[in-house]
Amino acid sequence: xxxxxxxxxxxxxxxxxxxxxxxxxxxxxxxxxxxxxxxxxxxxxxxxxxxxxxxxxxxxxxxxxxxxxxxxxxxxxxxxxxxxxxxxxxxxxxxxxxxxxxxxxxxxxxxxxxxxxxxxxxxxxxxxxxxxxxxxxxxxxxxxxxxxxxxxxxxxxxxxxxxxxxxxxxxxxxxxxxxxxxxxxxxxxxxxxxxxxxxxxxxxxxxxxxxxxxxxxxxxxxxxxxxxxxxxxxxxxxxxxxxxxxxxxxxxxxxxxxxxxxxxxxxxxxxxxxxxxxxxxxxxxxxxxxxxxxxxxxxxxxxxxxxxxxxxxxxxxxxxxxxxxxxxxxxxxxxxxxxxxxxxxxxxxxxxxxxxxxxxxxxxxxxxxxxxxxxxxxxxxxxxxxxxxxxxxxxxxxxxxxxxxxxxxxxxxxxxxxxxxxxxxxxxxxxxxxxxxxxxxxxxxxxxxxxxxxxxxxxxxxxxxxxxxxxx
Amino acid sequence: xxxxxxxxxxxxxxxxxxxxxxxxxxxxxxxxxxxxxxxxxxxxxxxxxxxxxxxxxxxxxxxxxxxxxxxxxxxxxxxxxxxxxxxxxxxxxxxxxxxxxxxxxxxxxxxxxxxxxxxxxxxxxxxxxxxxxxxxxxxxxxxxxxxxxxxxxxxxxxxxxxxxxxxxxxxxxxxxxxxxxxxxx
Numbered sequence: 001x002x003x004x005x006x007x008x009x010x011x012x013x014x015x016x017x018x019x020x021x022x023x024x025x026x027x028x029x030x031x032x033x034x035x036x037x038x039x040x041x042x043x044x045x046x047x048x049x050x051x052x053x054x055x056x057x058x059x060x061x062x063x064x065x066x067x068x069x070x071x072x073x074x075x076x077x078x079x080x081x082x083x084x085x086x087x088x089x090x091x092x093x094x095x096x097x098x099x100x101x102x103x104x105x106x107x108x109x110x111x112x113x114x115x116x117x118x119x120x121x122x123x124x125x126x127x128x129x130x131x132x133x134x135x136x137x138x139x140x141x142x143x144x145x146x147x148x149x150x151x152x153x154x155x156x157x158x159x160x161x162x163x164x165x166x167x168x169x170x171x172x173x174x175x176x177x178x179x180x181x182x183x184x185x186x187x188x189x190x191x192x193x194x195x196x197x198x199x200x201x202x203x204x205x206x207x208x209x210x211x212x213x214x215x216x217x218x219x220x221x222x223x224x225x226x227x228x229x230x231x232x233x234x235x236x237x238x239x240x241x242x243x244x245x246x247x248x249x250x251x252x253x254x255x256x257x258x259x260x261x262x263x264x265x266x267x268x269x270x271x272x273x274x275x276x277x278x279x280x281x282x283x284x285x286x287x288x289x290x291x292x293x294x295x296x297x298x299x300x301x302x303x304x305x306x307x308x309x310x311x312x313x314x315x316x317x318x319x320x321x322x323x324x325x326x327x328x329x330x331x332x333x334x335x336x337x338x339x340x341x342x343x344x345x346x347x348x349x350x351x352x353x354x355x356x357x358x359x360x361x362x363x364x365x366x367x368x369x370x371x372x373x374x375x376x377x378x379x380x381x382x383x384x385x386x387x388x389x390x391x392x393x394x395x396x397x398x399x400x401x402x403x404x405x406x407x408x409x410x411x412x413x414x415x416x417x418x419x420x421x422x423x424x425x426x427x428x429x430x431x432x433x434x435x436x437x438x439x440x441x442x443x444x445x446x447x448x449x450x451x452x453x454x455x456x457x458x459x460x461x462x463x464x465x466x467x468x469x470x471x472x
Numbered sequence: 473x474x475x476x477x478x479x480x481x482x483x484x485x486x487x488x489x490x491x492x493x494x495x496x497x498x499x500x501x502x503x504x505x506x507x508x509x510x511x512x513x514x515x516x517x518x519x520x521x522x523x524x525x526x527x528x529x530x531x532x533x534x535x536x537x538x539x540x541x542x543x544x545x546x547x548x549x550x551x552x553x554x555x556x557x558x559x560x561x562x563x564x565x566x567x568x569x570x571x572x573x574x575x576x577x578x579x580x581x582x583x584x585x586x587x588x589x590x591x592x593x594x595x596x597x598x599x600x601x602x603x604x605x606x607x608x609x610x611x612x613x614x615x616x617x618x619x620x621x622x623x624x625x626x627x628x629x630x631x632x633x634x635x636x637x638x639x640x641x642x643x644x645x646x647x648x649x650x651x652x653x654x655x656x657x
Contacts (some may be wrong), residue, residue, distance in 0.1 A: 033515060033622030159553055168558035171566055171576035179550075179583040187590045194594055198620070202515070205617035221604035224611070225619050227499075227512040229601045231522035235535040236597040240590060243539070247586045254579050346580040457622075463492060 026121045027459050028303040036304075036456045040449050041206050043197075045247070049300055057442045070428040072144065079149045080427040083141050087411040090384050092426040093147035095126065095400045099283070100140030102179065102396060106284020107247055108188060111195070112244035115237075121312055123459055128295070128454045129288050130192040135440040137185045146429075173257040178260065180254040187247055191240045194233075197223050198454040200470035213389075246409010252280045266407030269334060269355055275327035279396060282320035282366075285313050286392035286435060293386050295445065304451055307380055314379040317392065317471025321370030324399070328367065335426040346407060346435040354404045354419060362402050365395025384459060479657040483609035484629040485640045487649035488618075492518050495624035498647040499524035502628060505643060509632035513610065513625040519641075525626075538596040546588025551581040579635045625631050628656060 028034075031293035033042035073081055073123035082090040107129035116121035124305050145154050157178045159168050207213045223229070259267035289310065296305040335347035351359050378384035405420040422430075444450065457463055489495045492514060499512050503524055512518075512525050547620045554577035558564065584592045598604070610627060612615050619625050626649075628640050637654070 006517045037515070037621045083577055159557060165562070167562045169555040169566070170580055171569075171573060172560050173579075175580040176583075179580045183583040183587045186587060190590055190594045194597070197488045198516075202620040205620045217606065218604075221598065222608060223603065223620075224608055224616075225513045225515060226601075227514065227521040227525050228520075228527045229603075230514070230517040231527060232600055234517050236593050239535055239539050239593045243586050243590050244594070247583075250579070250586075257579070328497060331478065367650050388650060463516060 025126065026308055027305060027456065028060055031303065031460060032462065033251065033457050036460065037202060037206070037453055040304070040453045040456065041203055043445070044203060044447060044449055045207055045212070050418065052298055053442060053446070056238050056438065060435045060438035060442055061434055063367060064439050065117075065435075066428050067142075067436055070425050070432050071142075073439060074146060074429075075151065075427060081423060083421050083423045085418065087416050087421075088405050088408045088420040090404055090408065091420055092422045092430060093143045094258070095397070095404050096430050097140050097143035098276075098400050099257055099397050100136045100143075100433065100437075101288045102252065102280035102283040104133040104136035104140065104184075104188070104284065105252060105277070106288050107131070107136075107278035108184075108191075108244050108248040109281055109284065110246065111191060112241040112287070115241045116245060119312075120459065121309055123455045124301075124451050125288065125292060125309055126311075126455075127192075127195060128292065129452045130188065130195065131283075131441065131444045131448075131450070132287060132291060133188050133283075134185070134192060135444070136284075137181065137188065138440065139437045141181060142429075142433055142436075144181075173254065173261045176254045177258060180251045184247060184251045187240070189243055191244055194237060194412065195444065195455075196448065197221060197451060198225065198233075199449045199452060201225065203454055205450065225368070249277055252276045264407055265335075265340070265342045266350065266403065269331070271330055271334070275324070276331075276353025278320045278323035278327070279399060282317060282324050282370075282392060283381040283396035285317045285320070286389040288394070289313050289317070289385050290393060291381050293440065295450065297382075299445070299450070301451065304456060310382065310385055311376075311379045314373045314385050314388070317388070318370050318373035321366060321392070325367045325370075328363070333418045342412065345410070349410055350402060350406050353410070355408070355409070357400065358402055358406070359400055362398040363397055365398060368397065373395045481614075481657055482630045482637065483634075483655040483657050484627045484635075485624050485637065485652060485654050486610065486613055486616075486627040487642060487644040487647065488615060489624040489626065489647075489649050490622075492624060493538070495584055495626060496521055496524060498549050498626050498644075498649070502538055502643070504627065506634055507628050507640075509629040509635075510657070511627050513616075513627070515620050515622060515624075534600070535593065535597065539591045542592025542596075543585045543589035547581050547585035548597050549588070550584025551577055554580055554582070559628045612640045613653060615651070623650075 004444040008205055031039075082091060082093070084093075107126075110122050110129040111133075115126075145151050148154055156166075157168060157175070168178075197220055200216050202224035204213055204216040204220050207216055252272040253276065256272035260269060262268060262270040291311075292305055293310070332347055335343045338344070350356075369388050372384065372388050374380045378388070404464075409420055410417055487496060487498065495514060496518060497511055498529075499521060502510055503526065508526050510525050512521050514521065528656070550605075555572065555574070559571045564571075565571075610619075610625070613625075615623065616625065624645075626644070628635065628644070641652060641654070
């Protein structure tokens with residue numbers, strides 16, 4: 001109705017809109033297709049890297065050397081160099097495996113689940129998080145491969161017709177693990193690479209050096225941005241996201257089956273799959289924050305990884321942290337409600353037995369620390385987020401420690417009781433696997449665009465223009 | 473195209489635009505003018521542009537079918553592998569359970585289905601797109617390296633039945649491009 005007074009004239013805006021009602025943008029205003037492209041590709045194509053990058057690369061390279069040394073010792077001597085012994089046959093190896101695999105899950109969650117949920121803010125962190133997934137899975141894969149004691153026979157895990165006429169035992173959760181983790185690693189790598197193809201073409205076109213042009217050119221497979229290609233490409237990307245979503249949930253479910261299928265108090269529980277999946281997402285977002293906060297500072301990416309991203313990750317950390325803490329409570333409830341003496345003893349021993357300090361620290365790290373994320377001031381402060389993320393990283397490692405050695409060290413017969421401590425080789429390998437993870441990450445940010453350039457272009461307002469936009 | 477055969481002559485005529493809206497408008501104009509053999513190039517996916525350049529398929533259909541077939545093959549294959557190994561080839565009595573204890577094989581069946589579906593998606597996409605293709609005539613265009621940055625291109629190919637160098641050139645010029653050049657093979 002033309003004679004009606006417009007709403008904003010009836011109630012004119014007389015006061016400033018409070019800051020908390022102004023949405024934080026996912027890309028800072030003022031960027032164009034060209035500026036986004038140039039800014040992100042320049043990180044890869046420039047000659048000089050920041051001094052801190054070299055420091056990080058050197059430190060992580062040292063970690064890789066520690067890893068090589070510990071693997072060498074392990075191959076020469078055997079798993080006896082580790083702290084495992086009866087009754088604790090699973091120690092740091094499976095602990096660190098579960099910790100690393102869990103960290104990887106956030107990458108797939110960001111790239112697949114948040115894509116399907118149309119959470120546009122995921123765009124600037126997905127590439128980085130997917131790389132983190134790949135490297136975390138690589139670090140995780142070391143442990144089961146090496147804990148067999150004779151890693152040169154690891155290929156026996158795969159089903160192939162052989163002269164021994166033997167087959168793997170497919171009813172075993174450990175075989176499920178082989179398939180789950182290898183599928184996860186493969187699909188994550190495919191998803192990551194498919195996402196990279198258009199950006200590799202950008203790098204091919206922007207690179208100055210001949211070697212860089214040839215390498216990026218080969219990796220980009222001759223991508224030329226054809227409309228027909230883009231159409232199939234987008235369908236594929238969406239389908240891969242749809243495949244990765246149940247996959248990522250299945251992987252940690254199957255990892256939890258390693259425990260839940262065993263008939264051991266403290267492991268044999270129906271709530272393990274959701275508990276593990278939530279824990280994985282929780283740990284993963286903490287690791288994404290741990291990496292993203294320094295990286296956006298080091299490479300001046302504040303325009304693309306805005307406070308909105310960090311705050312949203314803080315919120316997801318809070319939500320999944322609460323699920324994890326709820327699981328701790330349920331663990332106590334099930335132990336009590338089962339009416340089983342062994343179950344009850346397991347929980348009482350977990351809280352007040354020889355490893356009570358681990359449990360107390362676990363509750364501080366995973367129960368208390370994430371509560372800080374209720375406060376907006378903490379969620380919007382990089383220092384606050386980083387501190388909470390560090391608590392979570394430690395907490396999730398402690399969680400697996402509490403689940404694994406604490407459940408094993410009090411066997412059914414008191415004559416079989418024992419204690420477990422990691423030896424220096426255990427710690428060496430753990431530090432070494434962190435070295436490998438960070439080493440790969442430092443190389444990744446040097447040679448590949450850490451933010452998806454083509455997806456950032458679609459985030460810009462000028463990309464939304466349609467032919468109808470001519471009249472508007 | 474074929475290895476060892478050198479093609480000469482003109483691949484087509486290409487026009488450069490500076491916004492996604494201009495490119496879509498140009499592609500639609502070319503389609504309305506009756507051109508069928510053309511392609512558009514952009515630094516990011518543009519909604520419905522594939523239809524403007526004459527691609528028939530709608531929705532997710534062709535890729536989805538591939539992925540479904542891959543998933544079914546993977547699932548059946550994975551289950552068969554477990555069944556054959558643990559029932560036929562090497563039956564093992566585990567806790568008195570039946571040899572055909574199929575629920576224990578569901579995790580591996582599922583993982584194999586996902587793996588094959590993902591392979592079908594990625595390699596199917598690359599195959600249908602004709603990638604990898606390191607050489608393509610459009611790379612001969614000097615400014616085509618901007619197609620992966622912030623410029624938008626429309627090419628009308630010489631194999632189009634309506635193709636005539638001068639007419640196509642004039643037609644593209646009329647769409648207010650930044651530049652029109654011809655593309656040699």
